[in-house]
Amino acid sequence: MSEVIEKVSIRITINGQSYRRKVEPRLLLVQFIREELGLTGTHVGCDVTYCGACTVLVDDKPTKSCTLLAVQADGCEILTVEGLEQDGELHPLQKAFSENHGLQCGYCTPGMLMSSMALLAEKPDPSPAEIRKGISGNLCRCTGYNNIIKSIQAAAREMAG
Amino acid sequence: MSWIGKSPERKEDQRLIRGRGLFVDDKQSYGLLHLHLVRSPYAHAQILSIDVAAAEALPGVICTLTGAEVKDLMPESFMELGPEPAASIRDYPLAVGKAIFQGEPVAAVVAETPALAADGGALIEVDYDMLDAVVTAEQALEDKDILHESAGTNQTWQGVYEYGEVDKAFAEAATVVAIDRLHFHRFASTPVENNAVVAEWLPHGDLNFFCNNSFVGFAQQLLAPALGISVDQMHIKTHDIGGSFGNKISNYTQMAIAALASRKTGGRSVKWVETRTEHLLSSGHGNERTFLDTEVALDKNGVITAVRSRHIDDCGAYPRYEPLGCVIWSQVLPATYGVRNFRIDFSQAVTNKCPAVPNRGYSRMQHLWFMERIIDICAHELDIPADEMRLKNYITEFPYTTPNGCVYDSGNYPAMLEKAKELIGWDDWKKKQADARGEGRLLGIGIGTTLDSGTNNFGQARIMNPHLPFSGNSEVATIRIDLQGSVIVTLGSGPSGQSHETTASQVVAEELGISPDLVRVRSGFDTGWNTFVGHSGSYASQFAVTGLSAVHGACEKLKAEMRRLAAFILEASEEDLEFGIGDEGPQLSVKGTDQAVNYWYMGNLVNNDNAVLAGELGDVTLNIRHVYRPPFTVPDTERKYGNLTLTYAAQLHIAVIEIDRAFGHPKILAYAAVDDCGTVINPKIVGGQVHGATAHGIGAAIMEIFQYDETGNLLTSSFSDYCPITSMNMPDVQYGSIQTPSPFSYNGAKGMGEGGGAPLHTVSAAIQDALYGEGVIVRESHHSANSVFALLRDSDESTGVQVETRQ
Numbered sequence: 019m020s021e022v023i024e025k026v027s028i029r030i031t032i033n034g035q036s037y038r039r040k041v042e043p044r045l046l047l048v049q050f051i052r053e054e055l056g057l058t059g060t061h062v063g064c065d066v067t068y069c070g071a072c073t074v075l076v077d078d079k080p081t082k083s084c085t086l087l088a089v090q091a092d093g094c095e096i097l098t099v100e101g102l103e104q105d106g107e108l109h110p111l112q113k114a115f116s117e118n119h120g121l122q123c124g125y126c127t128p129g130m131l132m133s134s135m136a137l138l139a140e141k142p143d144p145s146p147a148e149i150r151k152g153i154s155g156n157l158c159r160c161t162g163y164n165n166i167i168k169s170i171q172a173a174a175r176e177m178a179g
Numbered sequence: 180m181s182w183i184g185k186s187p188e189r190k191e192d193q194r195l196i197r198g199r200g201l202f203v204d205d206k207q208s209y210g211l212l213h214l215h216l217v218r219s220p221y222a223h224a225q226i227l228s229i230d231v232a233a234a235e236a237l238p239g240v241i242c243t244l245t246g247a248e249v250k251d252l253m254p255e256s257f258m259e260l261g262p263e264p265a266a267s268i269r270d271y272p273l274a275v276g277k278a279i280f281q282g283e284p285v286a287a288v289v290a291e292t293p294a295l296a297a298d299g300g301a302l303i304e305v306d307y308d309m310l311d312a313v314v315t316a317e318q319a320l321e322d323k324d325i326l327h328e329s330a331g332t333n334q335t336w337q338g339v340y341e342y343g344e345v346d347k348a349f350a351e352a353a354t355v356v357a358i359d360r361l362h363f364h365r366f367a368s369t370p371v372e373n374n375a376v377v378a379e380w381l382p383h384g385d386l387n388f389f390c391n392n393s394f395v396g397f398a399q400q401l402l403a404p405a406l407g408i409s410v411d412q413m414h415i416k417t418h419d420i421g422g423s424f425g426n427k428i429s430n431y432t433q434m435a436i437a438a439l440a441s442r443k444t445g446g447r448s449v450k451w452v453e454t455r456t457e458h459l460l461s462s463g464h465g466n467e468r469t470f471l472d473t474e475v476a477l478d479k480n481g482v483i484t485a486v487r488s489r490h491i492d493d494c495g496a497y498p499r500y501e502p503l504g505c506v507i508w509s510q511v512l513p514a515t516y517g518v519r520n521f522r523i524d525f526s527q528a529v530t531n532k533c534p535a536v537p538n539r540g541y542s543r544m545q546h547l548w549f550m551e552r553i554i555d556i557c558a559h560e561l562d563i564p565a566d567e568m569r570l571k572n573y574i575t576e577f578p579y580t581t582p583n584g585c586v587y588d589s590g591n592y593p594a595m596l597e598k599a600k601e602l603i604g605w606d607d608w609k610k611k612q613a614d615a616r617g618e619g620r621l622l623g624i625g626i627g628t629t630l631d632s633g634t635n636n637f638g639q640a641r642i643m644n645p646h647l648p649f650s651g652n653s654e655v656a657t658i659r660i661d662l663q664g665s666v667i668v669t670l671g672s673g674p675s676g677q678s679h680e681t682t683a684s685q686v687v688a689e690e691l692g693i694s695p696d697l698v699r700v701r702s703g704f705d706t707g708w709n710t711f712v713g714h715s716g717s718y719a720s721q722f723a724v725t726g727l728s729a730v731h732g733a734c735e736k737l738k739a740e741m742r743r744l745a746a747f748i749l750e751a752s753e754e755d756l757e758f759g760i761g762d763e764g765p766q767l768s769v770k771g772t773d774q775a776v777n778y779w780y781m782g783n784l785v786n787n788d789n790a791v792l793a794g795e796l797g798d799v800t801l802n803i804r805h806v807y808r809p810p811f812t813v814p815d816t817e818r819k820y821g822n823l824t825l826t827y828a829a830q831l832h833i834a835v836i837e838i839d840r841a842f843g844h845p846k847i848l849a850y851a852a853v854d855d856c857g858t859v860i861n862p863k864i865v866g867g868q869v870h871g872a873t874a875h876g877i878g879a880a881i882m883e884i885f886q887y888d889e890t891g892n893l894l895t896s897s898f899s900d901y902c903p904i905t906s907m908n909m910p911d912v913q914y915g916s917i918q919t920p921s922p923f924s925y926n927g928a929k930g931m932g933e934g935g936g937a938p939l940h941t942v943s944a945a946i947q948d949a950l951y952g953e954g955v956i957v958r959e960s961h962h963s964a965n966s967v968f969a970l971l972r973d974s975d976e977s978t979g980v981q982v983e984t985r986q
Contacts, residue, residue: 156905
């Protein structure tokens, strides 16, 4: 452990912006996003890929960024919660979570939103059972999930026009 | 329009929905250092030696700390709340000489990055000599292995709560039901954000904390003497806190390590962020309680007349907030029932397990579960339907003074039962249950009634230790009109998701006749605001009454000043003025005229342009600090008698559960929750709290447990093992409410949010009902498939319940 660890050069696009950095191979993607880039909306809540607070989209796939090394995401396109708002307009999911009280402390919310994004991309009109499954990898300790399910249903309706 | 009873957009959402909150781990700064803790792998072990040389030689490591060093740096160990001998327990933030629970920090490393700090930690060599572990409170009370030699015993508290004429009631009873043992398991609400702190102890003495402690009023009183610093030298701030549920009350111990580490680095900022495994091992577990030798006296109508029992609380390795839990349960001594005669012998012990910490429903939930088990077991034994049993025993007249002097403000439990039955479709389920039983299926319907006592009287601490200088309660709010006429509010509560910014703005809007979006409520907590007292924090269902009464009182004082100022400016009489919004924003106007003065003019006058006042109104500052104090007196500590809480919100839940006979898996088929927290300030937020508390209770009842083996290893030390409830396990909740306004709060509201652990009572009751006819009595609060399967498997063993019928 005392030797200097050789850094590796990576290029990652996050929220449309391209970044090139030299990182330690052991750096987790979530650490890269939070500590290297200062995008602190993506949170850490556990060590075992259970809580999903760190969920981001990696090439459109919902991914727990605590379980991927930054070097594994080399060349990928990533979307984090900070990339949801476009031109000053909140994403329908963001609005729906607020309107339906789908968040309280807000710590799980970014991961919950990103999993919901992936769910609605795949299933624009999900059933309650599909929603439960879609967010089953995201832990929320405040809301009891019922209002999150409502929020996602409301966003789906809004996005369907 | 009125803003009370409405659900305006939450102020907090604007930042949180964008991922732009500020949680402790989000704080970054140049030169920030990182702290890693080395922890004991053993539950009970002498520390023979600690070698930090290799860690300190690692490039990037700045310094290390050990328990022995910390003991030298601290003028004293953390204050103990308990009386002697518990008062002699020595609690340092790093283990000194001996580790007494698995995961106890024994050394610390400070380095330039979190990874280097962890690398340094791996190089610290600790030599242990493993000792026998004490893993149950009953075992601890035998005092064979003593955890704290300085105390000389494992018992941290003992006392008898006796009210009424217990022996007479038993002598006259028609039936006596005896229950040998009931047990309430260990779990916690495990907020998704772990504990974290950034500390900066500057060489000239000032100590800055950015932390997620949820009861700073208490933490600062423990930190100051232990660190040898004045309260005023500590600048403590919080911003967004990712849930606490009481668990973050005791992270002051880690705040102390970070502070000492910062001091050793010469005053650099040091950040510590707990990992989830560290959190589960060491941050704090809810109290585990065992109820022994319970006897219940009933009259010939099935009305309970007396209860006597022996309760033993397990507070883990260090008491910390304990032994307060030995008293706090007595806020709800008779639960929702009219029982007048009690004798409860209550004791508490330390064990080689993670220290206990207040957890949503703290100490009352355990007792309410006990009372609900009594109701259901007696109903079962006497063949009285569970709903009728409750109706026979519910308190129905309010205000109601309990045998120990608590005053239940208001309530209507039968109406809640009726409403919950409607929501769940009681009659339908009863029919389905009869059909299911006909087919040999195990389908149960359970009721749980519970209380959420809010705004507590800290004087109850003196029942536990008469020497403690605590009583009453208080909270602070400030409000001012700034020089641009903005309305600025600060709170002492330091919330962790409870929407205090929103509800405070509703109260201000209501008082000033403006809208919540015109009220700016500062986020978080900051000792620099001068908005705190010793009781400040978010805990024990405080805010709706204690916090909002402070806001309301501040508004009243501000309005009085504004009226005087506006009367001077408009040359009108105060009685003719009214508050509202005009063409130029929030204003005071003269009724029936177009004369008005807006907030900008008043704010500017006082702050910028005061010669206009020509020496008048020199005391008007439009900058108010108000402290709300509930009308409490100090309880009678000899009799253990007094009003311990101001308000009593209630919850009534009904669950329908089917048990898989082959695997024991309990599946919730339907769930209803009815809430009564008096006048509702914001229905959406109250509903959110009810749902959240329901999820915690269901998770605890069917999934979550801190399970230790006999050597004190925690078997559920990761989320993969502990399994907090997810969207897959949480049922749809049929939610309803009734409102019985509290006569004791200015707005009729009652503190709520903890929820009183209703699902634990309800699920136990439903499982009992499902196993009707199987010869099983539910005596545990945890109902995983494993434990239900064991109940079925062992159904031929004794139920531990005996019934003696005398008439």
